[in-house]
Amino acid sequence: GQNIDQPTEMTATEGAIVQINCTYQTSGFNGLFWYQQHAGEAPTFLSYNVLDGLEEKGRFSSFLSRSKGYSYLLLKELQMKDSASYLCAVKRNQGGKLIFGQGTELSVKP
C-alpha cells in the first residue's frame, strides 16, 4: 500500500522561510513531486526529485531522502502570493499516476 503524510496547516510571516515536510511509505517509488494549488485553481508543478539531495529553483527548493521516505519543500523570502495549498505526491513504477498527500495549507501573514 501507500501512505503519504504532510501537515494540514502551516502559518508563516512574509519575508521568512518555511519548510513543509512530507513522509511517505510506498512500494515501487519512482519520484516525488511538489505541486502548488491556489484556492479554486488547478495544481501547478513546482518540483520533482528522484535522487537523494536538494534541488533548488529560485525561492523554492525541494529535498529528498529515499532511505528515510522523507521530503521537504523549502520556501524562502515568503510573499503573500505564496499562500496556497502545497501537495506532495509520489510516482510509482507502474505507469505515470501520482499518489497525493492531503496537502498543506500555507497561510502567509504580513
Add this chain to the structure above:
Amino acid sequence: GAGVSQSPSNKVTEKGKDVELRCDPISGHTALYWYRQSLGQGLEFLIYFQGNSAPDKSGLPSDRFSAERTGGSVSTLTIQRTQQEDSAVYLCASSRGSSYNEQFFGPGTRLTVL
C-alpha cells in the same frame, strides 16, 4: 489551446442521474489522467490512459465510474446513477508520456450532486 481544458466548469445534478465530464488534453500529450478532489482532501487518482495501452482503472471507486479516450485525445469520464458522495472537483491532467514527470492540470469540473 495552450493548456488542458475541461467542460463543464460546474455541474449540478440530482441524485441518480448520469453525468459526463470532458477533458481536452494538451495537443501531442499521450498520457491522460483523471483525479478527483473532495472538499478539504488531497487529489485521488481515478484512471490513467497512455497511448493505445489498456487504461489503468485501479483508482475508480465503483463500477458506476467509467472513462474512455477517443482517438488518443479527448477523454470523457462518466458517472452513472450519481450519489451525493460523488460531489467533488474532477481534475484532468496530461503529460507527454508516462515517463515524463510533469503533469499539466486542467481547471477541473466542480460536480455537485443534490
